[in-house]
Amino acid sequence: MTLKLTDDIKKEIGQHFIFGFHGPTPFSGKGKDILTLTGPGYWAGNVIYMKRNVVETVSEPPVDSKHGRAEEIASHIAGLQQHARASGQSIGLGIGTDQEGGLVSAFSTNGVATLFPGAMAMASIPDIDDLTSGDIVRKSSLEFTEAIYAAQGAELNMLGVNWAFAPVGDVNSERENPVIGVRSFGDDPERVAQHVLSSCKGLTSAGVAPSVKHFPGHGDTRVDSHLGLPRIYKEWAHNSDGSGLEDIELVPFRRLTEKRKAGTNTALGFDDNARDMITVMTGHMSLPLVTGKADEPASLSAVVTNGILRERTSGLGFDGVVVTDCLEMDAISRTKEDLRKEKRGEIGAVLALEAGADVVMICHTFEKQRAAVERVWAAVESGRISLDVLRESTKRIAKWKKALGLEWDLYAERVGWNLNAWDQLKGKNAALSLAAYKRTAVCLLLFSQKLAPRSHALLFGFKMISNENIDISLVPRPITVKFSALTSCSMRSERPMVISSKIYNFTNLSYQMVPNENKDILLNFPPMTVIFSALTSCKASLERPIVVVCGRAKSI
Known part of the structure; x- marks a missing residue:
């Protein structure tokens, strides 16, 4: 029996997508495509801002990048939220971006947001019993990590961004990894886990949702998933030689789920609101010894998402929102046979939702974004995707958005742009960034010969x-x-x-x-x-x- 799709069902389906757009503003040129996608008909519930959206300015002559561009972006995001509400969306948009610190910091382009050290630099900061640098007092690398992510979150929050695709939870165990490298906190799984927890605590304290990536781990590969499908030949369970996924890759994600379950009863635990903010991003790598399929990316695998990540007994028991990495990456489009036959990203959206993902990311191509939604409509109509299962996923998204204060009545209470508050925040964060870089320099100078x-x-x-x-x-x-x-x-x-x-x-x-x-x-x-x-x-x-x-x- 074919299900007839109503607008209400289409609005539910729209919550399961996050789309990117082109240009410096969503209100002119190619940028207006995002208005189509978040507006009546498609009702996409989430938007990703990329470096390309930050680097350009709208005004002629160009505005000052440190002040005027920040205000422009904040105004554009507020306008997107108003557009979504006027279009009949029941709750505010998730607005995401890649803001890891260091090399992957979309909003630090042209100085719009503060540039902080990246993960490996943060993890290199030595623990010192007592160090004072002006008003910056930090004793450990983990304290710096929490403070830096809280500072980044505060800037993103003021701009209207509520979802950071960070921190990187990958354990960089492969020295020639072409895509993770210094984006990782290191090659010690437990130490990486500590920094991931500190990062999440910092972001959630600022009202920004973390997305720990790239589950189940992108650290042990020499292939960049932007360019091809990495294959990691490891078993799920612990191995006697310490080479299993449970020994290395899964450690940061398992510690995260343990702390979420523990609540505030343990150090670095999370209260209920912070717990509900935390999301996980699945990556595009293959685990042939786990799934039995050499060409199935983890992001499209039910064994990985519903099994390893979500299963409560043998898996990690993660019950929060799961988002995929971008489905236009070549790891998706050039490996899986049925994806080679179809247009990139479109059928991938159906497979990702079937695998257990809550939100599907497609960053670049308007035609593929629109077609992906239509593919999911068809899958729901035919019964391929169960409406009941989809609604369980919709509940997770709604719970996450409520934790972010995206209910329209609460969102309407947000104050407008405050230049003085922005300047004060940027000044405070500049001092923190400088203090962190100085500590990183000390580490390198002390150990440069070794x-x-x-x-x-x-x-x-x-x-x-x-x-x-x-x-x-x-x-x-x-x-x-x-x-x-x-x-x-x-x-x-x-x-x-x-x-x-x-x-x-x-x-x-x-x-x-x-x-x-x-x-x-x-x-x-x-x-x-x-x-x-x-x-x-x-x-x-x-x-x-x-x-x-x-x-x-x-x-x-």
Whole structure:
């Protein structure tokens, strides 16, 4: 029997999507596509802001990027919420973005939001019994992590963003990982778990929902899921050699679910409201030894989402909102046979919801976004997707949005833009960021002579995003440095990098990393002293995760 879809059912289905758009504003040009998707007919319940939406300005002449652009964005997001309400949506929009800190910080583009150290840099901060830097007093790396994520959350909240696709819960156990690398808190599963919990506590304290990613773990792969499907040949259970998913990848996610269940009874536990804010993002990697299918991404696998993540007895028992990574990534569109036959992302939406996801992400192409919703309509009409099961998922989304205060009566109480409050917040956060970077510098200076080969990633990354006038010398053995390019990357470096007696402008050095190519660049360094010179009149910024630098020591 075919189910007849009503507008109310279509509104429910719309809550299960998050869509991106193009341009600096949703109210002109291509940006207006998002008004179609969130408006009558499709009623998409969530929107992702990407770097491309932040980097450009609308005004002519361009507004000051630190003040006017922030106000523009806040106004646009408020306008999107008003549009959703006028269109008959029952609750406010989830507004998400990638704001991890460090290399993946969409809203830090052009200084709109404060740029903080990334995960690996935060995790490198040494624990010190007592350290005072102005008004910034932090004793441990975990305290810095919580404070930094709370600060990022406060800025996002003021702009109207309520969902951060962060922190990264991946354990970077593969040194040549081309996409995670310095975005991870490290290769120690328990330490990564501690930082994930601190990050979530910081974000939820600011009223922003975390999305811990990329379940079940993207750290042990040499394949970037933007470009292909990583296959991780590991078993689910603990192994005697410590190589199982339960030994490494799942540890941060399991600790998260344990703390959610424990509530406020334990250290770093979460109250009921914070508990309901926390979400998990599934990643596009294959687990053949778990699913029995080499070409099935975890994000489309019921064994992974409904099994490992949600199952209460043998699995992690996570009962919150699950969102997929973007279904337009090549790990989805170029591997699974039925997806090769269909248009990218469209049938993937049906498979992801069948697998147990609550929200499906499609970031780039309007035609694919619209077609994906229509595919789900057809699946619900035919009974392929049970309406009862879908409604259980809708309840999870509604509970999550209520925890964020997105009920219209509560959302209407939000105050308008306050430039003085924004400036005060940015000033406070700038001091915190500087204090964190200084502590990271101390760590590198103390241990620069003892860095393991993989730590070159941290060394390179720190000096490129810092404004410190410090030189760091490193005397490595002969090494080959491998730069892995990612898709849709760009970099701007206004400060030269000094290597030995030669001066290289990093923009030129990285030119081949900018195109959307899946290629590696090998640089052979002779024995030397590497000096990173921060010139006082210059500033460097790394705007996207451009490179993961992996040094491999070898003899000549």
